[in-house]
Amino acid sequence: MKFFGFVIVCLTGGLLLYGTMDLPDWGDPGSPASTHLSDYYIEHIVEETQVPNLVTAVLADYRGYDTMFETAVVFCAGLACFLLLRDFRPGKDRYFRHVPTGVMLHFKNPDTRLVAGNEFEHMDKEWVPSDMIIKTVCRILIPFIQIYALYVVAHGDFSPGGGFQGGVIFGSSLILMAISYNLKTLVKRVTEKFLSIFAAAGVLIYVGIGVAAMLMGGHFLDYGMLAPLLPSDPGHIRALGMLGVEIGVGIAVMAVMVIIYINIVSEGRHDEGL
Amino acid sequence: MHILINIAAIFFLVMGLVFFLGGAVGIIRMPDFYSRLHPAGKLDTLGIFAMVTGLVIYNLHHFSLETLLLSIKMFLIVFFVFLASPTATHSIVDAGMRAGLRPWTQKKKKE
Numbered sequence: 001m002k003f004f005g006f007v008i009v010c011l012t013g014g015l016l017l018y019g020t021m022d023l024p025d026w027g028d029p030g031s032p033a034s035t036h037l038s039d040y041y042i043e044h045i046v047e048e049t050q051v052p053n054l055v056t057a058v059l060a061d062y063r064g065y066d067t068m069f070e071t072a073v074v075f076c077a078g079l080a081c082f083l084l085l086r087d088f089r090p091g092k093d094r095y096f097r098h099v100p101t102g103v104m105l106h107f108k109n110p111d112t113r114l115v116a117g118n119e120f121e122h123m124d125k126e127w128v129p130s131d132m133i134i135k136t137v138c139r140i141l142i143p144f145i146q147i148y149a150l151y152v153v154a155h156g157d158f159s160p161g162g163g164f165q166g167g168v169i170f171g172s173s174l175i176l177m178a179i180s181y182n183l184k185t186l187v188k189r190v191t192e193k194f195l196s197i198f199a200a201a202g203v204l205i206y207v208g209i210g211v212a213a214m215l216m217g218g219h220f221l222d223y224g225m226l227a228p229l230l231p232s233d234p235g236h237i238r239a240l241g242m243l244g245v246e247i248g249v250g251i252a253v254m255a256v257m258v259i260i261y262i263n264i265v266s267e268g269r270h271d272e273g274l
Numbered sequence: 275m276h277i278l279i280n281i282a283a284i285f286f287l288v289m290g291l292v293f294f295l296g297g298a299v300g301i302i303r304m305p306d307f308y309s310r311l312h313p314a315g316k317l318d319t320l321g322i323f324a325m326v327t328g329l330v331i332y333n334l335h336h337f338s339l340e341t342l343l344l345s346i347k348m349f350l351i352v353f354f355v356f357l358a359s360p361t362a363t364h365s366i367v368d369a370g371m372r373a374g375l376r377p378w379t380q381k382k383k384k385e
Contacts, residue, residue: 131368137361144354 049238051157059162060242064221068206071163071249075203078256082196087268095123122184122272138180145173153250157239163249170250171257178261187262187270195255195262202252209244279331286328293321306378307370315363319356326352 024031041058051057059067096105099119107114114120153166178186210221218225223241227234262270297317304310330345 131365134361134365137357141354141357 078259085263085268096120163246167250167253170254199255202248205248283332290325318359
């Protein structure tokens with residue numbers, strides 16, 4: 001069986017390598033992409049969209065469909081992770097620790113509830129003593145990371161950045177919270193319902209802007225048609241449309257990052273892990 | 275005046291380079307995990323501080339509001355690295371201790 005797998009992998013790899021022989025050389029000035037398309041973009045983007053960052057303009061405007069389905073792929077990744085890993089069975093044994101004394105309680109019956117104040121804290125399988133240095137520094141850093149993520153999303157049409165990058169930075173700030181405290185702290189603040197709704201809402205914002213352009217009488221994702229809806233300079237409308245799209249992408253990527261992280265580290269139980 | 279600024283900028287840049295070189299040599303030459311983290315943590319803080327100070331001095335050649343804001347942003351990078359880098363080193367050492375990795379000690383072969 002392993003042998004057949006090896007043969008199939010070699011065959012597929014060989015075919016892919018054979019397919020690359022037809023591609024133009026890297027940086028070849030005579031290749032189709034460099035003769036018509038790039039020149040057009042470089043000459044016309046600023047006057048057509050008023051967006052100084054060419055990469056964002058190509059990504060979010062000229063190739064808007066592509067980016068929309070990329071966002072859908074990210075959403076599907078989160079959905080697949082949820083469907084494959086999520087485990088709704090009641091948890092196994094649970095451990096609690098009395099903070100002042102260090103006494104440990106072991107609950108074998110999963111239905112038992114511990115009615116107590118803040119003196120008890122939940123313990124994981126891989127529980128480690130809470131480290132004040134790491135907690136404090138992460139508490140200081142996380143808001144700055146989040147502000148930077150919002151800056152990267154909002155400034156995507158002027159400088160390097162955009163929805164995908166900003167979403168990843170925001171998601172990683174939430175993951176940092178789960179690492180420095182514990183998973184319970186994150187799940188208590190950012191619930192599963194919240195994340196699921198946001199992952200879907202991000203894709204919906206993207207598609208919604210496209211449909212809004214259609215309702216105003218243009219093509220799908222034709223941001224220029226949105227001008228009557230927004231009280232702004234009509235020449236600048238394409239940049240605003242791109243910003244809306246980037247915000248949708250950022251929300252979806254942030255939510256999906258956190259969904260994947262939580263499901264993988266807790267083996268789908270959302271109760272304990274890293 | 276410009277010469278003085280240039281000399282100061284070059285002084286700080288060379289100082290940063292010396293620290294980075296020492297840190298890089300230290301990471302290779304030190305005997306074990308924990309002692310290798312020591313130069314790694316050092317060069318992330320003092321090395322970056324010296325390098326960015328040199329760049330800030332060079333950047334303030336033409337003193338105006340723009341260059342001043344840019345310099346403040348550069349120092350913000352140093353501030354965050356100063357917070358994050360020692361914490362990262364600390365948590366790596368913590369994880370090593372918890373995983374049961376023993377610190378290196380000189381083996382005495384005198385019989």
